[in-house]
Amino acid sequence: MPPQLNQFDKAAEAAHTFFMANPEHMEIQQNLKNYKTMTEAKDMRFIDRExxxxxxxxxxxxxxxxAEEYELTIEHMEEALKGYYQADVECRAMCEGPQKFVEHEYVGYKANLYEAIADHYIQMLVCEHECVRDLATRPGRLSPVENYLPLHYDFLQFSYYKVGDYKNALECAKSYLLFHPNDEDVTDNVAYYEELLAEQMNTEEFLPRKEAEKFMRRHELESKIIQTASVDLGFTYIEPDFWISHGLRQDENRVPSGVQNRLTDSQRLTSGKKTTQKIDRELQEGGPLLYDSVEFVYNSEQLNGTQRVLLDNIVSEAECKELQKIANSIMLAGDGYRGRTSPHTPNERFEGATVLKALRYGYEGRVLLKSARLFYDVSEKARRIVESYFLLNSTLYFSYTHLVCRTALAGQQDNRNDLSHPIHADNCLLDPEANECWKEPPAYxxxxxxxxxxxxxDFEGGEFIFTEMDAKTITATVKPKCGRMVSFSSGGENPHGVRAVTGGQRCAVALWFTLDPxxxxxxxxxxxxxxxxxxRHDQRADELNLNLRDEL
Known part of the structure; x- marks a missing residue:
């Protein structure tokens, strides 16, 4: 929709800013396309304001x-650190200003001048303290990137080692240990760097970076002051665990311990970054399926490709029916497709709904809450199975989750030669003529x-197909049925599509995942x-019921 005040340049900037934080939002994508085709577009600036x-x-x-380009890694990571500490200064400066005084909960209580002043400055301090969370949180997201600032030094220590700069490697490793003093891997790295440098200089002279030391001293002191205010001055603030609340906790999935690179028969150096070790991805499958009911059907070789798997019995017949029932209760035509009833073909009706929408409807009582929770639980179950089967050594996050149904439109099925979903790849732009898949926007x-x-x-057509890069040569066909799941890596190695649904309704939970938090x-x-x-509500209800039984 065009902006109500006809300020198209500002509308384009706002839309682009929102899109950068919410790239899956179909309506915003369409708005951006509209802005770019307008006559005023030549003067528009598509800027991300955040x-x-x-x-x-x-x-x-x-x-x-x-990509193992360590010199470029160092260049950009050092710039990231400079930018982080500058942003920290700016964030803290924004906290200096009027604060809202919270009245005491006791009736008739009036704060005196000194208490009001103390409250003002403690609120400022809390605001500054929380800058660490803010700077580790991507615009449009609710949670910070775990272990964000320490990871800068961890990446740097190993990158400097790889280019032969042992002095900076030692300095960055010691900086990382300020945040995680008990990290055995990086502690071993420090010892190894010191051994390499021992003959050249006194390694005790190499200390953690000053900005990291200053940061930690300040943060620890702020924590103590805020806790003291909370206990002794009645200031309401309960600081969660330091590492969790401020995006600094070591995520054992993101930076696992015990990952080693062979140097010589007698020497080893731990990188601490299992997620970035180069592996033969074709071999990385066949892990445990986690659930006894899940049945293995075909692997990559049997599906004539790489990073592919077909599984059955992910959910039961009863669960399939329950999910179909909730689908037909909450889905809207075109939902998730910019409001277009038929985003891929005019011969079918597309309907969809997200997990959040289902939970909201359940909370409002418009659908059974247990059914909405089933949608959530089933998607989590699928994520865990994919993560386990492909032997991923880092956390797999949801990128987009969608309950979608395709229904054949009556009177429009004769002589169909189109597909329900054209051949494509999920994270790159498929170019069959060039036999390439370009990993660039607008691809996800x-x-x-x-x-x-x-x-x-129970529908006609609708088979899932894998093809070669030419988008013509079919390598495998999957016939959908209740509880069956096909999973695969999202790149150009797995072009796929859906044959026309010529009768009935085809429903599925579509899931896309990312390794990037x-x-x-x-x-x-x-x-x-x-x-x-x-x-929490369920837990409180259980506790109340237990207390009631005890009283009776």
């Missing part, structure tokens, strides 16, 4: 690290794995919070 240079440099550095380049969990098979699905994070609230 872009964070320090995060952009960090993301670029991690990508270079994955951050997607790493995909899965489709089918809820029924910066690209976690916003609605999923919100759904997690809703589930946490519901779980």
């Amino acid at each position: 872009h964070r240079p320090h995060m952009e440099d960090y993301t670029a550095a991690v990508k270079y690290y994955d 380049t951050y997607r790493d794995y995909s899965a489709l969990l089918y809820l029924n098979g 910066l690209n976690r699905e916003l609605e999923r994070l919100q759904a997690d919070e809703v589930m946490a609230v519901l779980d």
Whole structure:
């Protein structure tokens, strides 16, 4: 929709800013396309008003690290650190100003001048203290990137080692240990760097970086002051665990311990970054399926490709019917597809719904809450199975989750030669003529794995197909049925599509996953919070029932 005040330049900037934090939002995508085709577009600036240079440099550095381009990793990671500490200064400066005084809960209580002043400055301190969380949180997201600041030094220590700069490697490793003093891997690295440098200089002269030491001293002191205010001055603030609440906790999935690179027969150096070790991805499958009921059907070789798997009995017949029932209760035509009834073909009707929408309807009583929770639980079950089967050594996050049905339209099925969903790849732009898949926008380049969990098979057509890069040569065909799930890596190695649904309704839970926590699905994070609230309500209800039984 055009902006109401006809300020198209500002509307374009706002839309682009929202899109950068919510790239799955179909309506915003369409709005951006509309703005770009308008006559005023030549004067428009598509600027992300909330872009964070320090995060952009960090993301670029991690990508270079994955590509084993360590000099570029160092360049961008050092820039990310400079940007982070500058952003920290700016964030803390924004806390200096009027604060809202919270009246004491006791009736008739009036704060004196000194208490009001103390409250004002403690609130400022809390605001400054929380800058660490803010700077580790991507715009549009609710949760910070875990272990964000320490990871800068961890990536740097190993990158400097790889380019032969042992002095900086030692300095960065010691900086990392300020945050995680008990990390055995990096402690071993420090010892190894000191051994390499022992003959050249006194390694005791190499200390952690000054900005890291200053940061930790300040943060620890602030924590003590805030806790003292909470206990002695009645200031209401309960600080959660330091590492969790401020995005600094070591995530054992993101930075696992015990990962080693062979140097010589007698020497080893731990990188602390299992997620970035180069592996033969074709061999990384066949892990445990986690659930006794799940049945293995075909692996990559049997499906004539790489990073593919077909599984059965992910959910039961009863669960399939329950999910179909909730689907037909809450789905809207075109939902998730920019409101277009038929995004891929005019011969079918597309309907969809997200996990958050289901939970909201359940909370409002418009559908059974247990059915909405089933949708949430089933998607989590699928995520865990994919993560386990492909032997992923880092956390797999939701990128987008969608309950979708395709219904053949009566009177439009004769002589069909189109597909229900054209051949494509999930994280790159398929170019059959060039035999390439270009990993660039508008493709969802951050997607790493995909899965489709089918809820029924009582329809005509609608088979899932894998093809070669030419988008013509079919390598495998999957006939949907209740509880069947096909999962695969999201790149150009797995072009796929859906044959025309020529009769009935085909329903499935479509899931896309990412290994990058910066690209976690916003609605999923919100759904997690809703589930946490519901779980607390259930726990309180159980406690009340238990107390009532005891009284009786």
